[in-house]
Amino acid sequence: MSVTNLKLKPQATPQSSAQVIALERTAGPGIDSRLSRLAAAAATNLLPLLVSLTLFILAWQLICSSPESSLPAPTRVLEESWELIAHPFYTGQGVDQGLFWHVFASLQRVALGYAMAAAVGVALGTLVGQSALAMRGLDPIFQVLRTVPPLAWLPLSLAAFQDGNPSAIFVIFITAIWPIIINTAVGIRNIPQDYQNVAKVLRLNGFEYFGKIMLPAAAPYIFTGLRIGIGLSWLAIVAAEMLIGGVGIGFFIWDAWNSSLISDIIVALIYVGIVGFFLDRLIALIGRAITRGTANA
């Protein structure tokens, strides 16, 4: 039964997309209906979000609108931080920069630390997943170290590097690496015996086995680790930057707090959230593109 189902699937997809083109070319109503369908799709997907967002902002406005409120209402945020919202690309002296530049500086640190964590993490994860000896020797250490909170590493790395920037990058590295190691190791350990048998019959050498079987088979797990890692990195960078200073979204928030600019903090938090969301989506997207077809046949 499943045989016929599977047979039909690949044929059905191209047919339907071809139909769409034909409709577009022949008649005006086709475009109209397509537009209205698009609008309907947007309404079903976005409308609930817009409603909840409106309700949230309304509630916020109501709760914080009294003059003695300790937190600003949305209207006051707009009013007080308009400069900040309107000029994200502003460049000034020292840490007096637009929000875009703060986020950009943080992203650079994350990119560097995360890239190193990804490379080292996949390598160590492969080692631990592949060798029972390495597993016994290293896994307990990983399990203990991964519970150390990111910021606890900061004093140590400041002592080691004697400088804020590399310390922050190290904190990102050490935060992101554990889920990458652990998930990669699980992925490697779970490579089906079938694929290993294929590799044995073909007599693939170690290098070929790594590239042709191990990495693709473990890719879904690796990307799960990478996705958790990027989330943790972004969490850690804000905290680390609060302590090391300089340009960066974390220090911006700390600086705003010291200057009692609560509205600025709220704007910065929105930036942090949205950037974090896109980072997560980016890794998920890359993962989907790379692991397409790996879902077991």
Place this chain on the structure above:
Amino acid sequence: MTKSYLSLELIDKTFERGGTRTEVLKHVSLSVDKGEFISIIGHSGCGKSTLLNIVAGLTQATTGVVLLDGKVVDEPGPDRAVVFQNHSLLPWLTVYENVRLAVDKVFSATRSKQERHGWTMRNLELVQMAHAADKRPSEVSGGMKQRVGIARALAMEPKLLLLDEPFGALDALTRAHLQDQVMQIHATLGNTVLMITHDVDEAVLLSDRIVMMTNGPSAKIGEILDVPLARPRRRIELASDRTYLKCREAVLKFLYERHRFVEAAE
């Protein structure tokens, strides 16, 4: 005995786990001539898959030796290509790439890139899968996947083709179709084939000889049945052929009268 193309000599296999020894195979000896099609049939858990894995080199025999073309088999290799029960295609490669991987590996030194491409396509054509060369395994049916698995094995030009219940997971119609294809390929290429099966009709239809295994533990070869049917064989004509029916009866009798007490399937 040692003169034959493939010979298994006094194969014993015991598994040891947590202090308990299980004897799976005991004194299995078999000799196969070049070009022969041999089926190994037996109940679940009788160690027939273990026997195939030993011939493939994926498992080591505890004692005893496997000789293929005068050489001792002690590790897996492309001269004994395996068609796995669940096809074992790599899902991240296309149908073409799955076969090409094997072709590249086996013929990297002896054939040019162009020749290897041609050989890959020829083997896909042999199993009528050339039209789906660029599809991924998940996009083709179960029967098609198994055909690609067969193409991959054939493309290695193995001395011995090992089929591990190759059609077990397929529906009856697809299975019959693939059996016909395997017969045709065997007639064309003259491969030496060792096939594990639990399907009596399949065994009689395809084989020159049927090796019947007794029930485990300590399974051994109970009986070897010659199938003196002329080739090419056509399943419809055979349905009423007396020799065919006799062979079928012999296998059924062996399986269900003399060795019907089946241990719980592994």
